[in-house]
Amino acid sequence: MCGAPEQTAELPAGTDLSKESVLVGKVLAGGSPVGGAYVRLLDGTGEFTAEVVSSASGDYRFFAAPGTWTVRALSRSGNGQSEVTVGGPGLFTTEVSVAA
Amino acid sequence: MSRQDALVSADWAEQNLDAPNTVFVEVDEDTTAYDGGHIPGAVKLDWKTELQDQVRRDFVDKAGFEKLLSAKGIGNDDTVILYGGNNNWFAAYAYWYFKLYGHQAVKLLDGGRKKWELDGRKLDTEVPQRSQTSYTAKEQDTSIRAFRDEVVNAIGTKNLVDVRSPDEFSGKLLAPAHLPQEQAQRGGHIPSALNVPWSKAANEDGTFKSDDELRKLYEEQGLDSSRSTIAYCRIGERSSHTWFALHELLGESDVKNYDGSWTEYGSLIGVPIETGPGQSGSGS
Structure with a gap:
Protein backbone atom coordinates (compact mmCIF):
# COMPACT_ATOMS: atom_id res chain seq x y z
CA MET A 1 0.00 0.00 0.00
CA CYS A 2 1.16 3.52 -0.62
CA GLY A 3 0.00 5.16 2.60
CA ALA A 4 2.74 5.95 5.05
CA PRO A 5 2.66 3.52 7.96
CA GLU A 6 2.85 4.80 11.52
CA GLN A 7 6.39 5.96 12.23
CA THR A 8 8.08 4.18 15.12
CA ALA A 9 11.63 3.84 16.34
CA GLU A 10 11.43 0.06 15.93
CA LEU A 11 11.86 -1.36 12.45
CA PRO A 12 9.00 -3.38 10.99
CA ALA A 13 9.24 -7.16 11.30
CA GLY A 14 11.05 -8.72 8.37
CA THR A 15 13.37 -5.77 7.72
CA ASP A 16 16.71 -7.25 6.65
CA LEU A 17 19.50 -4.75 7.34
CA SER A 18 22.00 -6.95 5.54
CA LYS A 19 20.07 -6.23 2.32
CA GLU A 20 18.05 -3.05 2.88
CA SER A 21 19.14 0.50 3.61
CA VAL A 22 16.99 2.16 6.23
CA LEU A 23 17.17 5.86 7.06
CA VAL A 24 15.84 6.83 10.49
CA GLY A 25 15.98 9.81 12.85
CA LYS A 26 14.08 12.40 14.80
CA VAL A 27 12.77 15.86 14.00
CA LEU A 28 13.85 18.24 16.75
CA ALA A 29 13.16 21.86 17.69
CA GLY A 30 15.54 23.20 20.34
CA GLY A 31 16.34 19.60 21.32
CA SER A 32 12.68 18.58 21.80
CA PRO A 33 11.02 16.08 19.46
CA VAL A 34 8.51 17.47 16.95
CA GLY A 35 5.59 15.17 16.21
CA GLY A 36 3.35 15.73 13.19
CA ALA A 37 6.10 17.22 11.04
CA TYR A 38 6.03 16.43 7.30
CA VAL A 39 9.35 14.75 6.57
CA ARG A 40 10.36 14.67 2.90
CA LEU A 41 13.10 12.55 1.39
CA LEU A 42 14.78 14.32 -1.55
CA ASP A 43 17.29 12.62 -3.84
CA GLY A 44 20.75 13.85 -4.85
CA THR A 45 19.25 16.25 -7.40
CA GLY A 46 16.78 17.67 -4.87
CA GLU A 47 13.90 15.73 -6.40
CA PHE A 48 11.14 14.54 -4.07
CA THR A 49 11.12 10.81 -3.33
CA ALA A 50 8.88 10.14 -0.34
CA GLU A 51 7.17 11.81 2.58
CA VAL A 52 6.08 10.64 6.03
CA VAL A 53 4.63 12.33 9.11
CA SER A 54 6.83 12.15 12.21
CA SER A 55 5.46 10.25 15.21
CA ALA A 56 4.73 11.89 18.57
CA SER A 57 8.34 11.10 19.52
CA GLY A 58 9.55 12.90 16.37
CA ASP A 59 10.64 9.71 14.62
CA TYR A 60 10.70 9.16 10.88
CA ARG A 61 11.86 6.25 8.70
CA PHE A 62 12.61 5.69 5.01
CA PHE A 63 13.74 2.73 2.96
CA ALA A 64 16.24 4.24 0.54
CA ALA A 65 18.56 3.07 -2.19
CA PRO A 66 22.27 3.89 -1.81
CA GLY A 67 23.04 7.51 -2.66
CA THR A 68 23.05 11.00 -1.20
CA TRP A 69 19.77 12.13 0.29
CA THR A 70 18.30 15.24 1.86
CA VAL A 71 15.80 14.80 4.67
CA ARG A 72 13.65 17.94 4.83
CA ALA A 73 11.07 18.58 7.56
CA LEU A 74 8.14 21.02 7.39
CA SER A 75 6.40 21.87 10.64
CA ARG A 76 4.28 24.59 12.15
CA SER A 77 7.34 25.70 14.15
CA GLY A 78 9.50 25.97 11.04
CA ASN A 79 11.39 23.98 8.43
CA GLY A 80 14.84 22.40 8.34
CA GLN A 81 16.91 19.78 6.56
CA SER A 82 19.91 17.44 6.85
CA GLU A 83 21.97 15.54 4.32
CA VAL A 84 22.92 11.89 4.60
CA THR A 85 24.87 9.50 2.41
CA VAL A 86 23.67 5.92 2.23
CA GLY A 87 26.65 3.78 1.24
CA GLY A 88 24.94 0.39 1.22
CA PRO A 89 22.71 -1.82 3.33
CA GLY A 90 22.29 -0.97 7.02
CA LEU A 91 20.76 1.55 9.38
CA PHE A 92 21.52 5.25 8.87
CA THR A 93 20.50 7.77 11.54
CA THR A 94 20.09 11.50 10.91
CA GLU A 95 18.41 14.12 13.06
CA VAL A 96 16.68 17.13 11.51
CA SER A 97 16.42 20.42 13.38
CA VAL A 98 13.61 22.79 12.55
CA ALA A 99 13.66 26.43 13.59
CA ALA A 100 11.87 26.81 16.91
CA MET B 1 -12.87 21.37 -16.62
CA SER B 2 -10.70 24.05 -15.15
CA ARG B 3 -8.97 24.91 -11.93
CA GLN B 4 -11.91 26.78 -10.42
CA ASP B 5 -14.28 23.89 -11.15
CA ALA B 6 -11.99 21.27 -9.65
CA LEU B 7 -10.03 22.85 -6.80
CA VAL B 8 -10.89 24.91 -3.73
CA SER B 9 -8.40 26.77 -1.57
CA ALA B 10 -7.98 26.31 2.17
CA ASP B 11 -9.30 29.87 2.67
CA TRP B 12 -12.42 29.08 0.68
CA ALA B 13 -12.89 25.85 2.61
CA GLU B 14 -12.56 27.57 5.96
CA GLN B 15 -15.24 30.08 4.96
CA ASN B 16 -17.59 27.40 3.64
CA LEU B 17 -17.50 24.72 6.31
CA ASP B 18 -21.21 25.19 6.97
CA ALA B 19 -22.29 25.96 3.42
CA PRO B 20 -25.53 24.21 2.41
CA ASN B 21 -25.32 21.07 0.26
CA THR B 22 -21.59 20.91 0.81
CA VAL B 23 -19.96 17.86 2.38
CA PHE B 24 -16.31 17.73 3.36
CA VAL B 25 -14.84 14.24 3.11
CA GLU B 26 -11.42 13.14 4.38
CA VAL B 27 -10.02 10.18 2.45
CA ASP B 28 -7.10 8.18 3.72
CA GLU B 29 -5.70 4.72 3.68
CA ASP B 30 -5.00 4.99 7.38
CA THR B 31 -7.93 6.78 9.00
CA THR B 32 -6.22 7.32 12.37
CA ALA B 33 -5.34 10.82 11.12
CA TYR B 34 -9.06 11.59 10.82
CA ASP B 35 -9.73 10.16 14.25
CA GLY B 36 -7.05 12.37 15.79
CA GLY B 37 -8.53 15.54 14.30
CA HIS B 38 -10.19 16.50 11.03
CA ILE B 39 -11.67 19.51 9.29
CA PRO B 40 -14.77 20.44 11.33
CA GLY B 41 -17.83 18.67 9.96
CA ALA B 42 -15.90 16.34 7.63
CA VAL B 43 -16.89 12.69 7.29
CA LYS B 44 -14.28 10.02 6.63
CA LEU B 45 -13.85 7.54 3.81
CA ASP B 46 -11.47 4.64 4.24
CA TRP B 47 -9.68 4.01 0.96
CA LYS B 48 -8.87 0.42 1.79
CA THR B 49 -11.96 -0.89 3.53
CA GLU B 50 -14.70 1.22 1.93
CA LEU B 51 -13.63 2.01 -1.64
CA GLN B 52 -12.07 -1.38 -2.46
CA ASP B 53 -13.91 -4.65 -2.83
CA GLN B 54 -12.81 -6.80 0.10
CA VAL B 55 -12.53 -10.01 -1.94
CA ARG B 56 -11.73 -9.25 -5.59
CA ARG B 57 -9.06 -6.72 -6.56
CA ASP B 58 -11.46 -4.06 -7.79
CA PHE B 59 -13.66 -1.21 -6.67
CA VAL B 60 -16.91 -1.64 -4.85
CA ASP B 61 -19.60 -2.02 -7.50
CA LYS B 62 -22.29 0.53 -8.32
CA ALA B 63 -24.70 -0.83 -5.70
CA GLY B 64 -21.89 -0.85 -3.14
CA PHE B 65 -20.99 2.77 -3.92
CA GLU B 66 -24.65 3.79 -3.60
CA LYS B 67 -24.91 2.06 -0.26
CA LEU B 68 -21.67 3.64 0.97
CA LEU B 69 -22.60 7.22 0.02
CA SER B 70 -26.14 6.81 1.36
CA ALA B 71 -24.78 5.65 4.70
CA LYS B 72 -22.32 8.56 4.80
CA GLY B 73 -25.22 10.98 4.31
CA ILE B 74 -24.04 12.23 0.92
CA GLY B 75 -26.80 13.04 -1.55
CA ASN B 76 -26.78 13.33 -5.34
CA ASP B 77 -27.19 17.13 -5.06
CA ASP B 78 -24.34 17.62 -2.63
CA THR B 79 -21.04 19.20 -3.59
CA VAL B 80 -18.32 16.97 -2.20
CA ILE B 81 -15.03 18.55 -1.10
CA LEU B 82 -12.34 15.89 -0.80
CA TYR B 83 -9.07 16.15 1.08
CA GLY B 84 -6.60 13.83 2.74
CA GLY B 85 -3.04 13.10 3.75
CA ASN B 86 -0.19 11.92 1.51
CA ASN B 87 -0.42 15.10 -0.57
CA ASN B 88 -4.03 14.30 -1.45
CA TRP B 89 -3.17 10.99 -3.19
CA PHE B 90 -6.15 9.14 -1.82
CA ALA B 91 -8.36 12.21 -2.07
CA ALA B 92 -7.41 12.53 -5.75
CA TYR B 93 -8.15 8.84 -6.16
CA ALA B 94 -11.55 9.34 -4.53
CA TYR B 95 -12.15 12.35 -6.79
CA TRP B 96 -11.51 10.19 -9.85
CA TYR B 97 -13.66 7.45 -8.33
CA PHE B 98 -16.59 9.83 -7.69
CA LYS B 99 -16.31 10.99 -11.33
CA LEU B 100 -16.18 7.37 -12.45
CA TYR B 101 -19.55 6.77 -10.82
CA GLY B 102 -20.95 9.99 -12.28
CA HIS B 103 -20.85 12.41 -9.34
CA GLN B 104 -19.97 15.68 -11.09
CA ALA B 105 -20.07 18.13 -8.18
CA VAL B 106 -16.81 17.12 -6.59
CA LYS B 107 -13.77 19.26 -5.79
CA LEU B 108 -10.40 18.77 -4.22
CA LEU B 109 -9.07 20.90 -1.35
CA ASP B 110 -5.77 22.29 -2.64
CA GLY B 111 -2.93 21.21 -0.35
CA GLY B 112 -5.13 18.72 1.47
CA ARG B 113 -4.53 17.88 5.07
CA LYS B 114 -0.88 18.96 4.99
CA LYS B 115 -1.48 22.60 4.11
CA TRP B 116 -4.43 22.76 6.48
CA GLU B 117 -2.22 21.51 9.35
CA LEU B 118 0.84 23.59 8.46
CA ASP B 119 -1.41 26.69 8.28
CA GLY B 120 -2.55 25.92 11.82
CA ARG B 121 -6.22 25.80 10.82
CA LYS B 122 -8.81 24.27 13.10
CA LEU B 123 -9.13 20.51 13.46
CA ASP B 124 -11.94 18.79 15.32
CA THR B 125 -12.43 15.31 16.76
CA GLU B 126 -16.22 15.44 16.74
CA VAL B 127 -17.70 12.99 14.25
CA PRO B 128 -20.66 14.60 12.46
CA GLN B 129 -23.99 12.81 12.35
CA ARG B 130 -25.47 13.05 8.88
CA SER B 131 -28.82 11.54 8.08
CA GLN B 132 -28.96 8.68 5.62
CA THR B 133 -29.64 9.54 1.98
CA SER B 134 -30.74 7.49 -0.97
CA TYR B 135 -27.82 7.94 -3.34
CA THR B 136 -28.03 6.83 -6.96
CA ALA B 137 -24.79 6.26 -8.88
CA LYS B 138 -24.33 6.04 -12.65
CA GLU B 139 -22.67 3.21 -14.50
CA GLN B 140 -18.87 3.48 -14.47
CA ASP B 141 -17.53 6.01 -16.94
CA THR B 142 -14.71 3.93 -18.38
Whole structure:
Protein backbone atom coordinates (compact mmCIF):
# COMPACT_ATOMS: atom_id res chain seq x y z
CA MET A 1 0.00 0.00 0.00
CA CYS A 2 1.16 3.52 -0.62
CA GLY A 3 0.00 5.16 2.60
CA ALA A 4 2.74 5.95 5.05
CA PRO A 5 2.66 3.52 7.96
CA GLU A 6 2.85 4.80 11.52
CA GLN A 7 6.39 5.96 12.23
CA THR A 8 8.08 4.18 15.12
CA ALA A 9 11.63 3.84 16.34
CA GLU A 10 11.43 0.06 15.93
CA LEU A 11 11.86 -1.36 12.45
CA PRO A 12 9.00 -3.38 10.99
CA ALA A 13 9.24 -7.16 11.30
CA GLY A 14 11.05 -8.72 8.37
CA THR A 15 13.37 -5.77 7.72
CA ASP A 16 16.71 -7.25 6.65
CA LEU A 17 19.50 -4.75 7.34
CA SER A 18 22.00 -6.95 5.54
CA LYS A 19 20.07 -6.23 2.32
CA GLU A 20 18.05 -3.05 2.88
CA SER A 21 19.14 0.50 3.61
CA VAL A 22 16.99 2.16 6.23
CA LEU A 23 17.17 5.86 7.06
CA VAL A 24 15.84 6.83 10.49
CA GLY A 25 15.98 9.81 12.85
CA LYS A 26 14.08 12.40 14.80
CA VAL A 27 12.77 15.86 14.00
CA LEU A 28 13.85 18.24 16.75
CA ALA A 29 13.16 21.86 17.69
CA GLY A 30 15.54 23.20 20.34
CA GLY A 31 16.34 19.60 21.32
CA SER A 32 12.68 18.58 21.80
CA PRO A 33 11.02 16.08 19.46
CA VAL A 34 8.51 17.47 16.95
CA GLY A 35 5.59 15.17 16.21
CA GLY A 36 3.35 15.73 13.19
CA ALA A 37 6.10 17.22 11.04
CA TYR A 38 6.03 16.43 7.30
CA VAL A 39 9.35 14.75 6.57
CA ARG A 40 10.36 14.67 2.90
CA LEU A 41 13.10 12.55 1.39
CA LEU A 42 14.78 14.32 -1.55
CA ASP A 43 17.29 12.62 -3.84
CA GLY A 44 20.75 13.85 -4.85
CA THR A 45 19.25 16.25 -7.40
CA GLY A 46 16.78 17.67 -4.87
CA GLU A 47 13.90 15.73 -6.40
CA PHE A 48 11.14 14.54 -4.07
CA THR A 49 11.12 10.81 -3.33
CA ALA A 50 8.88 10.14 -0.34
CA GLU A 51 7.17 11.81 2.58
CA VAL A 52 6.08 10.64 6.03
CA VAL A 53 4.63 12.33 9.11
CA SER A 54 6.83 12.15 12.21
CA SER A 55 5.46 10.25 15.21
CA ALA A 56 4.73 11.89 18.57
CA SER A 57 8.34 11.10 19.52
CA GLY A 58 9.55 12.90 16.37
CA ASP A 59 10.64 9.71 14.62
CA TYR A 60 10.70 9.16 10.88
CA ARG A 61 11.86 6.25 8.70
CA PHE A 62 12.61 5.69 5.01
CA PHE A 63 13.74 2.73 2.96
CA ALA A 64 16.24 4.24 0.54
CA ALA A 65 18.56 3.07 -2.19
CA PRO A 66 22.27 3.89 -1.81
CA GLY A 67 23.04 7.51 -2.66
CA THR A 68 23.05 11.00 -1.20
CA TRP A 69 19.77 12.13 0.29
CA THR A 70 18.30 15.24 1.86
CA VAL A 71 15.80 14.80 4.67
CA ARG A 72 13.65 17.94 4.83
CA ALA A 73 11.07 18.58 7.56
CA LEU A 74 8.14 21.02 7.39
CA SER A 75 6.40 21.87 10.64
CA ARG A 76 4.28 24.59 12.15
CA SER A 77 7.34 25.70 14.15
CA GLY A 78 9.50 25.97 11.04
CA ASN A 79 11.39 23.98 8.43
CA GLY A 80 14.84 22.40 8.34
CA GLN A 81 16.91 19.78 6.56
CA SER A 82 19.91 17.44 6.85
CA GLU A 83 21.97 15.54 4.32
CA VAL A 84 22.92 11.89 4.60
CA THR A 85 24.87 9.50 2.41
CA VAL A 86 23.67 5.92 2.23
CA GLY A 87 26.65 3.78 1.24
CA GLY A 88 24.94 0.39 1.22
CA PRO A 89 22.71 -1.82 3.33
CA GLY A 90 22.29 -0.97 7.02
CA LEU A 91 20.76 1.55 9.38
CA PHE A 92 21.52 5.25 8.87
CA THR A 93 20.50 7.77 11.54
CA THR A 94 20.09 11.50 10.91
CA GLU A 95 18.41 14.12 13.06
CA VAL A 96 16.68 17.13 11.51
CA SER A 97 16.42 20.42 13.38
CA VAL A 98 13.61 22.79 12.55
CA ALA A 99 13.66 26.43 13.59
CA ALA A 100 11.87 26.81 16.91
CA MET B 1 -12.87 21.37 -16.62
CA SER B 2 -10.70 24.05 -15.15
CA ARG B 3 -8.97 24.91 -11.93
CA GLN B 4 -11.91 26.78 -10.42
CA ASP B 5 -14.28 23.89 -11.15
CA ALA B 6 -11.99 21.27 -9.65
CA LEU B 7 -10.03 22.85 -6.80
CA VAL B 8 -10.89 24.91 -3.73
CA SER B 9 -8.40 26.77 -1.57
CA ALA B 10 -7.98 26.31 2.17
CA ASP B 11 -9.30 29.87 2.67
CA TRP B 12 -12.42 29.08 0.68
CA ALA B 13 -12.89 25.85 2.61
CA GLU B 14 -12.56 27.57 5.96
CA GLN B 15 -15.24 30.08 4.96
CA ASN B 16 -17.59 27.40 3.64
CA LEU B 17 -17.50 24.72 6.31
CA ASP B 18 -21.21 25.19 6.97
CA ALA B 19 -22.29 25.96 3.42
CA PRO B 20 -25.53 24.21 2.41
CA ASN B 21 -25.32 21.07 0.26
CA THR B 22 -21.59 20.91 0.81
CA VAL B 23 -19.96 17.86 2.38
CA PHE B 24 -16.31 17.73 3.36
CA VAL B 25 -14.84 14.24 3.11
CA GLU B 26 -11.42 13.14 4.38
CA VAL B 27 -10.02 10.18 2.45
CA ASP B 28 -7.10 8.18 3.72
CA GLU B 29 -5.70 4.72 3.68
CA ASP B 30 -5.00 4.99 7.38
CA THR B 31 -7.93 6.78 9.00
CA THR B 32 -6.22 7.32 12.37
CA ALA B 33 -5.34 10.82 11.12
CA TYR B 34 -9.06 11.59 10.82
CA ASP B 35 -9.73 10.16 14.25
CA GLY B 36 -7.05 12.37 15.79
CA GLY B 37 -8.53 15.54 14.30
CA HIS B 38 -10.19 16.50 11.03
CA ILE B 39 -11.67 19.51 9.29
CA PRO B 40 -14.77 20.44 11.33
CA GLY B 41 -17.83 18.67 9.96
CA ALA B 42 -15.90 16.34 7.63
CA VAL B 43 -16.89 12.69 7.29
CA LYS B 44 -14.28 10.02 6.63
CA LEU B 45 -13.85 7.54 3.81
CA ASP B 46 -11.47 4.64 4.24
CA TRP B 47 -9.68 4.01 0.96
CA LYS B 48 -8.87 0.42 1.79
CA THR B 49 -11.96 -0.89 3.53
CA GLU B 50 -14.70 1.22 1.93
CA LEU B 51 -13.63 2.01 -1.64
CA GLN B 52 -12.07 -1.38 -2.46
CA ASP B 53 -13.91 -4.65 -2.83
CA GLN B 54 -12.81 -6.80 0.10
CA VAL B 55 -12.53 -10.01 -1.94
CA ARG B 56 -11.73 -9.25 -5.59
CA ARG B 57 -9.06 -6.72 -6.56
CA ASP B 58 -11.46 -4.06 -7.79
CA PHE B 59 -13.66 -1.21 -6.67
CA VAL B 60 -16.91 -1.64 -4.85
CA ASP B 61 -19.60 -2.02 -7.50
CA LYS B 62 -22.29 0.53 -8.32
CA ALA B 63 -24.70 -0.83 -5.70
CA GLY B 64 -21.89 -0.85 -3.14
CA PHE B 65 -20.99 2.77 -3.92
CA GLU B 66 -24.65 3.79 -3.60
CA LYS B 67 -24.91 2.06 -0.26
CA LEU B 68 -21.67 3.64 0.97
CA LEU B 69 -22.60 7.22 0.02
CA SER B 70 -26.14 6.81 1.36
CA ALA B 71 -24.78 5.65 4.70
CA LYS B 72 -22.32 8.56 4.80
CA GLY B 73 -25.22 10.98 4.31
CA ILE B 74 -24.04 12.23 0.92
CA GLY B 75 -26.80 13.04 -1.55
CA ASN B 76 -26.78 13.33 -5.34
CA ASP B 77 -27.19 17.13 -5.06
CA ASP B 78 -24.34 17.62 -2.63
CA THR B 79 -21.04 19.20 -3.59
CA VAL B 80 -18.32 16.97 -2.20
CA ILE B 81 -15.03 18.55 -1.10
CA LEU B 82 -12.34 15.89 -0.80
CA TYR B 83 -9.07 16.15 1.08
CA GLY B 84 -6.60 13.83 2.74
CA GLY B 85 -3.04 13.10 3.75
CA ASN B 86 -0.19 11.92 1.51
CA ASN B 87 -0.42 15.10 -0.57
CA ASN B 88 -4.03 14.30 -1.45
CA TRP B 89 -3.17 10.99 -3.19
CA PHE B 90 -6.15 9.14 -1.82
CA ALA B 91 -8.36 12.21 -2.07
CA ALA B 92 -7.41 12.53 -5.75
CA TYR B 93 -8.15 8.84 -6.16
CA ALA B 94 -11.55 9.34 -4.53
CA TYR B 95 -12.15 12.35 -6.79
CA TRP B 96 -11.51 10.19 -9.85
CA TYR B 97 -13.66 7.45 -8.33
CA PHE B 98 -16.59 9.83 -7.69
CA LYS B 99 -16.31 10.99 -11.33
CA LEU B 100 -16.18 7.37 -12.45
CA TYR B 101 -19.55 6.77 -10.82
CA GLY B 102 -20.95 9.99 -12.28
CA HIS B 103 -20.85 12.41 -9.34
CA GLN B 104 -19.97 15.68 -11.09
CA ALA B 105 -20.07 18.13 -8.18
CA VAL B 106 -16.81 17.12 -6.59
CA LYS B 107 -13.77 19.26 -5.79
CA LEU B 108 -10.40 18.77 -4.22
CA LEU B 109 -9.07 20.90 -1.35
CA ASP B 110 -5.77 22.29 -2.64
CA GLY B 111 -2.93 21.21 -0.35
CA GLY B 112 -5.13 18.72 1.47
CA ARG B 113 -4.53 17.88 5.07
CA LYS B 114 -0.88 18.96 4.99
CA LYS B 115 -1.48 22.60 4.11
CA TRP B 116 -4.43 22.76 6.48
CA GLU B 117 -2.22 21.51 9.35
CA LEU B 118 0.84 23.59 8.46
CA ASP B 119 -1.41 26.69 8.28
CA GLY B 120 -2.55 25.92 11.82
CA ARG B 121 -6.22 25.80 10.82
CA LYS B 122 -8.81 24.27 13.10
CA LEU B 123 -9.13 20.51 13.46
CA ASP B 124 -11.94 18.79 15.32
CA THR B 125 -12.43 15.31 16.76
CA GLU B 126 -16.22 15.44 16.74
CA VAL B 127 -17.70 12.99 14.25
CA PRO B 128 -20.66 14.60 12.46
CA GLN B 129 -23.99 12.81 12.35
CA ARG B 130 -25.47 13.05 8.88
CA SER B 131 -28.82 11.54 8.08
CA GLN B 132 -28.96 8.68 5.62
CA THR B 133 -29.64 9.54 1.98
CA SER B 134 -30.74 7.49 -0.97
CA TYR B 135 -27.82 7.94 -3.34
CA THR B 136 -28.03 6.83 -6.96
CA ALA B 137 -24.79 6.26 -8.88
CA LYS B 138 -24.33 6.04 -12.65
CA GLU B 139 -22.67 3.21 -14.50
CA GLN B 140 -18.87 3.48 -14.47
CA ASP B 141 -17.53 6.01 -16.94
CA THR B 142 -14.71 3.93 -18.38
CA SER B 143 -13.56 6.83 -20.55
CA ILE B 144 -11.37 7.73 -17.56
CA ARG B 145 -10.35 4.20 -16.49
CA ALA B 146 -7.78 2.10 -18.35
CA PHE B 147 -7.51 -1.70 -18.18
CA ARG B 148 -4.48 -3.88 -18.84
CA ASP B 149 -5.09 -4.89 -22.47
CA GLU B 150 -5.61 -1.28 -23.40
CA VAL B 151 -2.36 -0.41 -21.67
CA VAL B 152 -0.41 -3.10 -23.55
CA ASN B 153 -1.91 -1.81 -26.81
CA ALA B 154 -0.94 1.74 -25.88
CA ILE B 155 2.79 0.98 -25.91
CA GLY B 156 4.37 3.29 -28.45
CA THR B 157 1.05 4.79 -29.54
CA LYS B 158 -0.41 6.69 -26.59
CA ASN B 159 1.34 8.76 -23.94
CA LEU B 160 2.09 6.43 -21.06
CA VAL B 161 2.99 8.44 -17.99
CA ASP B 162 4.63 6.57 -15.14
CA VAL B 163 4.32 8.86 -12.14
CA ARG B 164 6.39 6.82 -9.68
CA SER B 165 9.77 7.93 -8.34
CA PRO B 166 12.80 7.45 -10.65
CA ASP B 167 14.07 4.51 -8.57
CA GLU B 168 10.75 2.68 -8.90
CA PHE B 169 10.64 3.51 -12.61
CA SER B 170 14.12 2.13 -13.25
CA GLY B 171 13.39 -1.05 -11.32
CA LYS B 172 15.75 -0.32 -8.40
CA LEU B 173 12.85 -0.17 -5.93
CA LEU B 174 9.47 -1.91 -6.02
CA ALA B 175 7.68 0.48 -3.68
CA PRO B 176 8.04 4.09 -2.54
CA ALA B 177 11.00 4.71 -0.27
CA HIS B 178 8.99 5.06 2.94
CA LEU B 179 7.65 1.51 2.75
CA PRO B 180 9.18 -1.92 3.33
CA GLN B 181 10.30 -3.42 0.01
CA GLU B 182 8.22 -6.55 0.35
CA GLN B 183 6.86 -6.76 -3.18
CA ALA B 184 7.55 -9.90 -5.22
CA GLN B 185 6.69 -8.83 -8.77
CA ARG B 186 9.18 -7.67 -11.39
CA GLY B 187 10.62 -4.16 -11.30
CA GLY B 188 10.78 -1.71 -14.16
CA HIS B 189 8.27 0.15 -16.29
CA ILE B 190 6.05 -0.18 -19.36
CA PRO B 191 8.12 0.35 -22.54
CA SER B 192 7.76 3.83 -24.06
CA ALA B 193 6.50 5.29 -20.77
CA LEU B 194 7.66 8.73 -19.72
CA ASN B 195 8.71 9.08 -16.09
CA VAL B 196 7.09 12.22 -14.67
CA PRO B 197 6.89 11.70 -10.90
CA TRP B 198 3.56 12.90 -9.47
CA SER B 199 5.48 15.12 -7.05
CA LYS B 200 6.63 17.38 -9.88
CA ALA B 201 3.01 18.54 -10.16
CA ALA B 202 2.90 19.61 -6.52
CA ASN B 203 4.48 22.30 -4.39
CA GLU B 204 6.17 21.48 -1.10
CA ASP B 205 3.02 22.34 0.86
CA GLY B 206 0.96 19.88 -1.20
CA THR B 207 -0.83 22.44 -3.40
CA PHE B 208 -0.85 21.93 -7.16
CA LYS B 209 1.53 23.96 -9.28
CA SER B 210 0.06 26.65 -11.51
CA ASP B 211 -1.45 25.75 -14.88
CA ASP B 212 1.50 27.38 -16.66
CA GLU B 213 4.02 25.41 -14.62
CA LEU B 214 2.11 22.17 -15.19
CA ARG B 215 1.81 22.75 -18.93
CA LYS B 216 5.54 23.49 -19.17
CA LEU B 217 6.38 20.41 -17.08
CA TYR B 218 4.51 17.90 -19.23
CA GLU B 219 5.65 19.59 -22.44
CA GLU B 220 9.30 19.40 -21.36
CA GLN B 221 8.93 15.76 -20.38
CA GLY B 222 7.74 14.93 -23.87
CA LEU B 223 4.00 14.50 -23.42
CA ASP B 224 2.36 14.76 -26.83
CA SER B 225 -0.91 16.65 -26.37
CA SER B 226 -2.26 15.39 -29.67
CA ARG B 227 -2.28 11.83 -28.30
CA SER B 228 -4.38 10.11 -25.68
CA THR B 229 -2.76 9.57 -22.31
CA ILE B 230 -2.75 6.81 -19.70
CA ALA B 231 -1.24 7.51 -16.26
CA TYR B 232 -0.14 4.77 -13.87
CA CYS B 233 1.84 4.29 -10.68
CA ARG B 234 1.95 1.31 -8.31
CA ILE B 235 -1.66 0.99 -7.16
CA GLY B 236 -3.36 3.87 -8.93
CA GLU B 237 -3.55 6.64 -6.33
CA ARG B 238 -0.48 8.69 -7.24
CA SER B 239 -1.56 8.43 -10.88
CA SER B 240 -4.99 9.80 -9.88
CA HIS B 241 -3.10 12.90 -8.73
CA THR B 242 -1.51 13.24 -12.19
CA TRP B 243 -4.79 12.35 -13.92
CA PHE B 244 -6.32 15.23 -11.95
CA ALA B 245 -3.56 17.63 -13.06
CA LEU B 246 -3.84 16.63 -16.74
CA HIS B 247 -7.57 16.10 -17.11
CA GLU B 248 -9.15 18.40 -14.54
CA LEU B 249 -6.66 21.28 -14.29
CA LEU B 250 -5.15 21.39 -17.80
CA GLY B 251 -8.26 20.11 -19.56
CA GLU B 252 -6.46 17.47 -21.66
CA SER B 253 -9.27 15.58 -23.35
CA ASP B 254 -8.52 11.85 -23.32
CA VAL B 255 -6.70 10.95 -20.13
CA LYS B 256 -7.22 7.67 -18.29
CA ASN B 257 -5.99 6.36 -14.99
CA TYR B 258 -4.73 2.77 -14.99
CA ASP B 259 -5.62 1.71 -11.45
CA GLY B 260 -4.19 -1.79 -11.90
CA SER B 261 -0.88 0.03 -12.31
CA TRP B 262 2.51 -1.56 -11.69
CA THR B 263 1.27 -4.14 -9.17
CA GLU B 264 -0.81 -5.61 -12.00
CA TYR B 265 1.39 -4.93 -15.02
CA GLY B 266 4.60 -6.04 -13.28
CA SER B 267 3.00 -9.39 -12.48
CA LEU B 268 1.59 -10.18 -15.95
CA ILE B 269 3.13 -13.00 -17.93
CA GLY B 270 4.27 -12.26 -21.45
CA VAL B 271 4.22 -8.47 -21.45
CA PRO B 272 7.31 -6.40 -22.28
CA ILE B 273 9.12 -4.64 -19.45
CA GLU B 274 11.84 -2.06 -19.69
CA THR B 275 14.33 -1.31 -16.91
CA GLY B 276 16.69 1.60 -16.40
CA PRO B 277 16.05 5.31 -16.59
CA GLY B 278 14.19 5.07 -19.91
CA GLN B 279 13.53 7.97 -22.17
CA SER B 280 12.62 11.51 -21.49
CA GLY B 281 11.56 14.41 -23.66
CA SER B 282 13.72 17.50 -24.13
CA GLY B 283 16.43 15.33 -25.62
CA SER B 284 17.94 14.12 -22.36
